[in-house]
Amino acid sequence: MNKTRIxxxxxxxxxxxxGFKSKKAFAEAVGVTPHTISNLLNGLYMPGHALISAIYQTLQLTPQEGTDIFFSVNLRSTKVNEVETGCVK
Known part of the structure; x- marks a missing residue:
């Protein structure tokens, strides 16, 4: 299984x-199940635009925080791969 990472x-x-005391409380505030949040945090699920947007709003993330959480790991891996192979995929 290929894990997606945030x-x-x-x-x-x-x-x-x-101030969220549990993943369940956070999940309710975002409008998803606790299972979805658990899968997200365990790297088994990469959220779509609607969930990312709901998390941004719920946590009042700055654009930089959102990028650091949802995109930096993938962008870093892509860039390292480009440098190592000399290819842009």
Whole structure:
């Protein structure tokens, strides 16, 4: 299975800093199931635009925080691969 990665530690820290006492409480605020949040944090699920938007709004993320959480890991891997292979995919 190919795991999709987000910056889960950063997302979890933002969840706590925003006062959510549990993943269940956060999931309810976002409008998804706790299972979805668990899969997201465990790297088994990459959210679509609607969920990313709901998380942005719920946690009041800055654009930089959102990029760091949802896109930096994938962009970094892509860039490293480009440098190593000399190819842009």
């Amino acid at each position: 910056n889960a530690p950063l997302l979890e820290s933002k969840i706590v800093l925003c």
